[in-house]
Amino acid sequence: MGALTFDMDNKPESGTARRRSSFKYTPSKEDLLAVDNEISVDALPTYYTAIRMVPIMLCVGLATGTVQPVLTELIKIRTCQVELNFTDEICDHINNHTREAKAVQRVTSQIKMYETLIDSLPAMFFSLFLGSWSDEYGRKLPMMLPFVGLIIAHGFTLVNTYVRISPYFLMLTPFITAATGGMILVNVAVFSFVGDYTNDRTRSPNLAIVDAAHFLVRFAGSAIGGQLMRFGESVPFYLAISLHVCSFLYVFFVIHEKRTFRNIKECKMSDVITFERVKDNWRTLSKRRPGHNRLFLLLIIGCIIISAICVIGDMSITQLYLEFDPFNWTLQHYTLYNAINGVIEGVIMVLVNIVLRRFFTISDTMIGAIASLSAVMHLLFYGLATSSTLIYVAAGVGVLKMLGFVSIKSVTIALVDRDEIGKLMSTKMSLMSIAPFIGVTIFTNIFTHTNEWWPGFCFVLGACMTSPVVFVFLAFYLVQRRQAKSASSTGTTVSAAESLDDIKTKV
Template sequence: MQSKKTALLFIFITILVDVIGIGIILPIIPDLIMELTGEGTAMAVIYGMWLTTAFAGMQFLFSPILGEISDQYGRRPILLIALLGLSIDYLIHAWAPTIIWLFLGRFLAGITGASFTVASAYIADISTKEEKAKNFGLIGAAFGLGFIIGPGIGGFFGEVDIRLPFYIAAGLTFSNFLFGYFFVPESLTPENRRPINVLKMIPGVSLASLRNYKGVLLLIVAFFLANLAGQSLPAVWSYYGIERYDWSPREIGISLMVVGLLVAVVQGFLVGIVVKKIGKKRTVVIGFTLWTIGMFLFSQASEPWMLYAFLVPYALGGVAGPTIQGIISNQVSEKEQGNLQGAITGLLSVTAILGQLLFSPVFYYFIRPEADIYFPGAPYALAALLLFLAFLFAFMAMKKMDLQDDESVHSKDVLPH
C-alpha cells in the first residue's frame, strides 16, 4: 500500500512538472518572443501559435511511440528518461539566444512531454477498476496545480528575470527524476507485457486497434471534443484578458492560478466523491452540463469579476473528464493500456494544435478593427458548442455500456473503503 501511494505521488509530480512547463510559458512568452525577435505584439502572437504547434506536434508523434515501448519494457525507464530530457529542455529555454533555440526547446518539450502517455498507463496499471476514475482525477488535479504553480513562477519570477522561471522548472524536474529513480518501482508486471507492434507506433493506428471494444471510440471522440473545447483557454485566455480587461502579465498569471486552483480542488478531491454518490453516468451528464454553461458564460463576461464567477461552474464540470477516462480504461485489456493512453495523449496533442489554429483566428476575426461584430468572447461560445457535441457522443457511448454502479447512488463498488 505504501509503495502504491509513493508511485501515485511520483506520477502526480511527473504530470505536475509537465504542466508547470506549460504554465510557465503563458505569462512570459510574449515578452520572451519579443526579446528574441525584436518584433511587436502582433508578430509575437504568430510566433506563439507556431511554438505551441511545434510542442503539440511532437507530442502527437511521440505519444504512441512511448506508449507502445512502455507496454514491452515497462513504464519506469521511459518516465525517468523523459524527466531527465525535460530537465535539459528547460535549460535550453533558459539559455536560448535566438528564436530558433526556443523552437528547438519546444520540440524537445513535446517529445519528453509525451511521457503523459506513460504516466497515464502507470495509473491504469496500479488501479483497480473501481479506483480508476478517482486516480485519473489525480491527472486533472496535477493539471490544476500546475496551472497554479506554473503561471505563478512565470508571472512573478519572470519580472525578476524573464529566464529565471526556466531554471526553477529545471530544478523541480530533476528533483522528481531523482525521486523516481531511488524510490518508485515498476508498475507493469511481466505477464501484462507484450512485444512491440511497430504499426501501433504510427499516430492514429493505435485508435483503429481499439475498434473492437464496445463504445470506446465514441467515448474517445467525446473526450477529444471536450479537450478541443478546453484548448480555447490556453489559446486565447491571455489575449482575451488584455483585449477585454487590459490585464497585465501579473494579472494574467493570477487569473490562471485561480483557474488551476479550482481545477485542482475539483479533480483532485471531488471526482471520487461524486462518482461514489451518483455513479459514472450521472457524473458525466452533470459534468458536461456545467462545463458547457461555464464555457458559454465566459463569452459573456464583460467584467473581470464575472469571469472569475463563471469559473466555478466550468471547474465543477471537470468531474466529467477523469470519469470518462476511467470508463474508457476499464473497457480495454490490461495489456493494451500503454497503447490506449498513447492514442488518447496523441489525440490531446492534436487538440492543442487544432485549438491554436481554430480559436486564435476566431478571436482575431471578431476583434479586428474592420469586424462587423465585436465579440472577443466568440472562441468561448464556439467551445461551448463543441462541449455540447461531446456530451452527445458520450451519452450515446454510455447507452451501449453496462455501467452497473450507476444504477445505485449507494454503490459500494465505486471506491474502496
C-alpha cells in the first residue's frame, strides 16, 4: 500500500499551472494528477475532503431527516389503526383520548426499540470487516454499498404506505438497510476518507463541516418530511429514494481515490470476512503508543459510547415525549422545531470550531469538555421541562453539544497511524453499535414505566450518565497542558491546540 507523503517542499516546477492562496500553496488539478497517486496531504486545498464529502452527507442527511419522523408517525398510526384496532375517529384525535393515547405511546415506543436494535446488528457485523478491508482496497465501494440497501428499504416502506398492515412489518425497513451496512458503514467510509486526506491542521475543520452539513439538512429534512406528509404518507419516501440514487451516482462518478490501494479485482470473498480483520481492529486499540496515548484513545472511545447511549436512547423517545402531555405538540410543530434547532446547531458547530481553534488555539480536548457540558445541561433542562418554553431553553443551552462528536473524531484519528484509520473507524462504529442495544432498551423501558408520573426522567438519567465525559476531557486537557509546559521548558514551542503525539514528537 502506498504511503502518504508530507513534504511541503515537493512542489511542481515553476512552469506548471497553479493556483495560489493567501494562506498556502495550492496545486492545480493537473499538479495533483501528475504525482501518480502518491499525493502530498499538505499540498491539498484546505477543504479538499469537505468539498467532496459534503454532497454525500447533504443527500444522506436530507433523506434521513425526511423519513425518520414520518416513519415514527406511520408506526404510531398503524399501531392505533391495526395493532390496537381503535376506530379512525379515535386515531385522528388521539390526544383527546388519554387512555388510548398512553396505549399507543407505549406500543409505539416498544416497536421503535425493536426497530433500532434491528438497525444495528447487521451493520455492526459488516463494519467490523469492511473498515479494515477499506484500508487495503479503498473507501469507494463501502461508500456506495449502503445506498443500495437504502433504496430497497425505502422502496419497501413506500409500498406499505398504500396498505394498512401491522406496524411490526415496518421493522423490515431497518433490517434491509442494515444488511448493506446502513449509516454505520457510510460514516466509516466518509470519515476514513477525511482522515486519509487531512493533517492535524485541516482535520478538525473538515470534520466539523462534514458533520455540520449532515446535521443541518437532517433537521431541515425533518420539517420537510412533516410538511410533505400532508400530501400523503408516501411522498417523503419518494424524495428519500431519489436522494439515495443521487448519492450512489455521485460516489460512482465523482469520488476518486488519490492514495494507492490494492486493485479491487484481486479481492476475493475470503479476503473480506476473516477473523484476521477482527484481530486487526483489536490490535489498533491495544497497540502500545507513546506516553498515555493508548489510554487516551480507549477513554475517548468510551466517552463516545456513553454519549451515543444517551443521545440514541433519548432520541428514541423525544418525539413521543413532546407529542403527548404536558406539551401536546403536533408532528408539524415537532419537525419544525427539529429543523430550526438542527440548522442553528450545524452553523454553530462549524463557526465555533474554527473560531476556537484558529483564533484562540483551544485544543480539541477542551472543545470536547465544553460540548459535553452543553449536552449535560441540555438533557437536564429537557427532563425538568414542564412547558414548551423550557424545551426551547434546553435547546439553547445544548446548542454546542454536537461539537463533542467532532472533537472525538479529530482526536482519535490524530492518535493512530494513517493506515489504521479505517480499522479505527470500523472498531469505533462497531462499539457504538452497542449503544442502541443499551440506550434504546433501557431508555424505552424506563420511559414506558415512568411516563405517567415523570415523562422526563429518562433525560435526567441521560444527563447523569453523560457527566463523567466532561471530566475525562478535562483530565486529558490537563495532561496536554502539562506536556506542553514540559516541551516549553526544553525550548520547544507548542500550542494548546496540538495533540499529544505532536507534543511528544517535539520533546
